[in-house]
Amino acid sequence: xxxxxxxxxxxxxxxxxxxxxxxxxxxxxxxxxxxxxxxxxxxxxxxxxxxxxxxxxxxxxxxxxxxxxxxxxxxxxxxxxxxxxxxxxxxxxxxxxxxxxxxxxxxxxxxxxxxxxxxxxxxxxxxxxxxxxxxxxxxxxxxxxxxxxxxxxxxxxxxxxxxxxxxxxxxxxxxxxxxxxxxxxxxxxxxxxxxxxxxxxxxxxxxxxxxxxxxxxxxxxxxxxxxxxxxxxxxxxxxxxxxxxxxxxxxxxxxxxxxxxxxxxxxxxxxxxxxxxxxxxxxxxxxxxxxxxxxxxxxxxxxxx
Amino acid sequence: xxxxxxxxxxxxxxxxxxxxxxxxxxxxxxxxxxxxxxxxxxxxxxxxxxxxxxxxxxxxxxxxxxxxxxxxxxxxxxxxxxxxxxxxxxxxxxxxxxxxxxxxxxxxxxxxxxxxxxxxxxxxxxxxxxxxxxxxxxxxxxxxxxxxxxxxxxxxxxxxxxxxxxxxxxxxxxxxxxxxxxxxxxxxxxxxxxxxxxxxxxxxxxxxxxxxxxxxxxxxxxxxxxxxxxxxxxxxxxxxxxxxxxxxxxxxxxxxxxxxxxxxxxxxxxxxxxxxxxxxxxxxxxxxxxxxxxxxxxxxxxxxxxxxxxxxxx
Numbered sequence: 001x002x003x004x005x006x007x008x009x010x011x012x013x014x015x016x017x018x019x020x021x022x023x024x025x026x027x028x029x030x031x032x033x034x035x036x037x038x039x040x041x042x043x044x045x046x047x048x049x050x051x052x053x054x055x056x057x058x059x060x061x062x063x064x065x066x067x068x069x070x071x072x073x074x075x076x077x078x079x080x081x082x083x084x085x086x087x088x089x090x091x092x093x094x095x096x097x098x099x100x101x102x103x104x105x106x107x108x109x110x111x112x113x114x115x116x117x118x119x120x121x122x123x124x125x126x127x128x129x130x131x132x133x134x135x136x137x138x139x140x141x142x143x144x145x146x147x148x149x150x151x152x153x154x155x156x157x158x159x160x161x162x163x164x165x166x167x168x169x170x171x172x173x174x175x176x177x178x179x180x181x182x183x184x185x186x187x188x189x190x191x192x193x194x195x196x197x198x199x200x201x202x203x204x205x206x207x208x209x210x211x212x213x214x215x216x217x218x219x220x221x222x223x224x225x226x227x228x229x230x231x232x233x234x235x236x237x238x239x240x241x242x243x244x245x246x247x248x249x250x251x252x253x254x255x256x257x258x259x260x261x262x263x264x265x266x267x268x269x270x271x272x273x274x275x276x277x278x279x280x281x282x283x284x285x286x287x288x289x290x291x292x293x294x295x296x297x298x299x300x301x302x303x304x305x
Numbered sequence: 306x307x308x309x310x311x312x313x314x315x316x317x318x319x320x321x322x323x324x325x326x327x328x329x330x331x332x333x334x335x336x337x338x339x340x341x342x343x344x345x346x347x348x349x350x351x352x353x354x355x356x357x358x359x360x361x362x363x364x365x366x367x368x369x370x371x372x373x374x375x376x377x378x379x380x381x382x383x384x385x386x387x388x389x390x391x392x393x394x395x396x397x398x399x400x401x402x403x404x405x406x407x408x409x410x411x412x413x414x415x416x417x418x419x420x421x422x423x424x425x426x427x428x429x430x431x432x433x434x435x436x437x438x439x440x441x442x443x444x445x446x447x448x449x450x451x452x453x454x455x456x457x458x459x460x461x462x463x464x465x466x467x468x469x470x471x472x473x474x475x476x477x478x479x480x481x482x483x484x485x486x487x488x489x490x491x492x493x494x495x496x497x498x499x500x501x502x503x504x505x506x507x508x509x510x511x512x513x514x515x516x517x518x519x520x521x522x523x524x525x526x527x528x529x530x531x532x533x534x535x536x537x538x539x540x541x542x543x544x545x546x547x548x549x550x551x552x553x554x555x556x557x558x559x560x561x562x563x564x565x566x567x568x569x570x571x572x573x574x575x576x577x578x579x580x581x582x583x584x585x586x587x588x589x590x591x592x593x594x595x596x597x598x599x600x601x602x603x604x605x606x607x608x609x610x611x612x613x614x615x616x617x618x619x
Contacts, residue, residue: 013442142323145602147557150575150594154328157579157587158335235448239561242450243576258451262565265454266462276451284446291442 007296014292020285024278028100036080037091039098039252045069045076047089051270055080084270086260092271095252096278102253103282106167107234111226113172114233118179119222123210125180126187137184144177149236156245167246171233179225186218220297227293231286238279254279306610313606317599324595325377325588329370332584339386339582360386373588382589387581392589396574400593402472403563403570407555409486410493415548418498422505423532429510437502444499449558453492453565460488470567489566493558497551504547508540515539542613549605556594 008014027034037043045059045067058076059067066075083093125136143151148171155170156162190196191214199213215222240246241255249256254275261272340353340362357363361372376383382392425437461469473482512518513536521535560572567573571590578586 138319139323142320142327145320145599146324146595147554147598149557149560150591151327153560153575153579154331154587154591158331231446238448239450242561243564245576245579258454262454265458269458272451272454272458276448276454279451280443280447283448284443287442287446 004296008292011292011296013288014296017285017288017290017292020281021289024100024282024285025104027097028104031097031101035091035094035097036082037094039095040090040250043079043085043089043091045089046079046081046085047087048268049081049085050268051082051084051092051274053080053082083274084268086257086268086271087264092257092274095257096254096275099252099254099257099275100278100282102164102247102251103234103237103279104230106164106171106237106247107230107286109168110171110175110233110237111229113168114175114229115179115222115226117172118176119183119215121176122180122183123187123215126184127191127206127210127214129188133184136180140177140180143174144181148174148232149239152236152240153243153245156240161248162245163248167237167240170240171236175229175233179222179229182221182225183215183218186221187214190214190217224290224294224297227286227290231283231290234279234286235283309610310607313603313610317603320599321595325374325592326370328588328591329373330366332587333366333369335582335584339584343386360384377592382592383585385583385586387583387586392585395586396571396589396593399569399571399574399590402568403556403559403572404597406486406489406493406562406568406570407552407559409490410555410558411497411548411551413490413494414497414501414551417494418501419505419544421498421502423509423537425502425506426509426513427528427532434506437506441499441502441506444495444502447495448561449492449495450561450565452495453489453562456488456492457565470565472569489562489568492565493555493562496554496558497548500547500551500554501544504544505540508543509536512536512540542609545605545609545612549602549609552598552601552605556598 008018046056049056055078057078061067068074069076081091081093083091083096085091086095121136121140125133125140151174152170155173156166159166187210196209196213199209204213237246237253238255238258241253242259244256244259247253247256249260257275258272258279261268261275265272340356340360341348343356344353354363361369364372373383380393382396384391385395388395421437421440425434428434457469460467467488468485469488471485473485509532518531518536521531526535556572559570560576562568563570563573564576571593575587575590575594578590
């Protein structure tokens with residue numbers, strides 16, 4: 001374990017990836033604390049502002065006094081919007097920070113679902129072999145033979161109201177094929193070894209052998225594939241939300257922010273540049289981290305992909 | 306070879322059946338009555354029932370599925386619920402546009418990706434190598450739709466070099482057509498380009514360490530001859546496999562790229578149809594996507610078996 005962390009620290013790109021991932025995870029967890037504003041409040045006196053570190057002065061009446069906000073009866077306070085505001089006067093930085101929550105939550109939960117399905121199918125196919133292997137692998141081929149996002153779109157189309165739950169299911173049910181294949185391969189090679197025979201001879205059942213003896217030996221590829229799958233799911237979530245069938249506004253998601261910004265890019269480039277940058281960085285972080293983990297944990301996997 | 310071909314072609318059938326079953330069930334489980342959508346304000350239960358039996362929507366799901374398969378075998382994908390026109394007619398041109406965009410992107414990805422990979426492999430650990438690898442990692446991480454938006458902004462809105470969206474009108478010059486193609490094609494090519502560059506590099510590095518390369522060098526061949534005549538040929542095998550897998554990514558990316566660039570293709574038609582609950586169009590476009598994808602993979606496998614005789618016998 002200690003040696004693993006030592007290697008991780010020495011692997012420069014993996015370490016960089018880990019730092020990026022850590023920053024975004026931290027931002028997502030503490031979003032309500034660190035976001036300077038609410039992600040959905042519309043500051044209607046401060047719309048379409050460019051990024052700036054300066055405070056924006058409130059509007060001034062002809063009399064020279066600060067305009068009174070009719071809603072609260074108080075004078076309008078000056079506000080700071082580091083990454084600017086959008087068409088409706090919402091703070092882009094706060095929306096990006098809260099968007100990290102949605103992106104990472106979908107990325108992680110969808111990956112966990114995919115891991116579960118992939119582990120069950122892969123280990124059953126590899127362990128029992130025979131007709132079960134054949135049937136399960138044909139099923140896997142069918143799902144594999146089809147671009148994930150298209151299948152996810154079809155699944156999302158069945159929901160009356162797309163949202164975070166629909167995304168969990170759509171992405172979880174489509175992303176498991178690669179995991180199932182790798183796990184099956186691992187189990188095929190492991191199950192002939194002596195320690196499995198030993199476990200069987202002392203009376204361990206199939207379920208126990210799979211969960212206690214085989215799967216723990218597949219931990220390395222599971223961790224690597226899982227990390228890379230998070231990157232893929234984060235991208236898919238953004239893509240689906242961009243198409244309007246994922247996270248629905250006003251809940252901020254990097255994908256739906258980009259969709260909203262799309263028609264206003266020439267006037268307000270910051271609206272589209274920053275959410276995309278956050279998205280690209282997060283995905284880059286998970287990819288670097290996953291690739292690095294692969295180098296450290298399981299060099300044999302490097303040939304694939 | 307004939308046996309391998311037959312086996313490989315037959316293996317496509319369960320996959321295609323599986324995809325149509327999944328899509329068909331998913332779509333018919335979907336809430337939202339298409340008849341209601343089509344009739345809108347003038348909804349009338351009697352006419353609705355009439356329409357339903359006309360379209361075959363009152364039959365059991367299994368029967369509907371077999372009718373769909375029977376029609377599919379004849380190349381008939383039914384009629385659009387919303388527009389009333391045959392799906393094949395509505396999707397025909399769009400399918401062509403998507404193929405045009407995807408193949409252009411594939412050509413860009415293969416040419417630039419392989420060149421970059423070779424350049425990186427010639428001098429490992431050099432500046433060029435690091436640069437190519439950094440761009441390759443960035444390429445798989447940058448979302449295609451964001452890249453598309455940024456390219457539009459820079460080359461279209463700021464520099465005014467290229468049109469921002471759409472496809473050239475029928476009868477436009479080749480140059481005009483090309484100008485409309487370039488931004489979406491480059492956007493779509495970004496991910497496969499990055500992956501091809503990576504695979505080419507690692508595959509070339511592996512080959513360059515082989516004995517026969519040393520032999521070629523020992524007999525005094527130039528670097529160029531070694532790379533293109535000896536190394537690349539043998540490095541091609543893993544690259545061809547990846548190119549087959551890339552096609553899935555391309556079709557996936559096509560849905561997003563077409564939306565960003567308002568490219569009149571299959572992906573956009575599918576997304577639009579989901580909003581309108583136009584089942585035959587959704588089913589039709591998914592089926593077309595699946596057939597293309599499976600066909601390309603089949604082709605790649607055959608080429609693969611032809612290039613590497615070891616495959617045929619396993």
